[in-house]
Amino acid sequence: MRALRIVFMGTPEFALASLSSLMQSQHRIVGVVTAPDKPAGRGRKMRYSAIKEYALSHELPLLQPTKLRDPDFVQSLKDLEADLIVVVAFRMLPEIVWAMPSMGTINLHASLLPDYRGAAPINWAIINGEVESGVTTFFINEHIDTGAILLQERVPIDPEDSAGDLHDKLMIIGAHVLKKTVDMIAEGEAVAVPQDDTAMQHKAPKLNPDNCRIDWTGNAESIYNHIRGLSPYPGAWCEMCNGDVVSHLKIYQCAYQLEEHTLDPGRLIRSGNELKVAVSDGFISLLEIQLPGKRKLAIEQLIHGLRFEPEAKLR
Secondary structure (H helix, E strand, C coil): CCCCEEEEEECCHHHHHHHHHHHCCCCEEEEEECCCCEEECCCCEEECCHHHHHHHHCCCCEECCCCCCCHHHHHHHHHCCCCEEEEECCCCCCHHHHCCCCCCEEEEECCCCCCCEECCHHHHHHHCCCCEEEEEEEECCCCCCCCCEEEEEEEECCCCCCHHHHHHHHHHHHHHHHHHHHHHHHCCCCCCECCCHHHCCCEECCCCHHHHECCCCCCHHHHHHHHHHCCCCCCEEEEEEECCEEEEEEEEEEEEEECCCCCCCCEEEEECCEEEEEECCEEEEEEEEECCCCCCEEHHHHHHHCCCCCCCEEC
């Protein structure tokens, strides 16, 4: 098998297993491209991406372009003389970049394409109550997540899985599928199949405050899926109205019970160490929440320090 010269592009933790897998293969990582450093945390200190940390620790050539069409960056990329560019959790590439390598540019996507094209496929699969997801490798073209498919592997989603749980499953399976894909390309055995756009049933748009807000008028299962689909990041949120005080609340873990009742959606009910929210067809039990300026805590660690007015509710 021919050993390929590879440029790896990625930023978050999801890409780490894939980069590590390729580093342990016969192929050669000749360069790593990751996002520029950004300030993070209360101290607003500059934080390196997970991929940058790995690249530095393994003394890999590193590029952090602000603009992917920048002539200096493009020339630096050409100088690496890559046979193949591999992209995992990065950003949309201009044609001057993805068309550069002789063997093309491939991407690992955390869904079974063409379903869940977009920025947040893991979250939306959980939010929509899917029982299966997977990973796809494909050749990048001028449109987002539409290129010809190389390999796919399916992964079951358990009823209690959070987005974090599915992330970890797909990260490991994805690394295996990506390595297999690169080997097939190196051996000249890769077969790329065009995507069937008519098979796309769902999109995976970028998460924002609007689509992360909990709608307490929904049914118990949909709210449960919404909360676990946004845990541990970015977190499903709502407002807690407790007397004259309105607080921003994030919920990371919950359970639900189906039960008939006459309470208004969003009504808070405290019973011992339990805090429940009424919904249309039952109750959501809050298990892990975060109040403004506080860290995440299990509900039993918080409930004794909170006083609830008779009409307290979430909205």
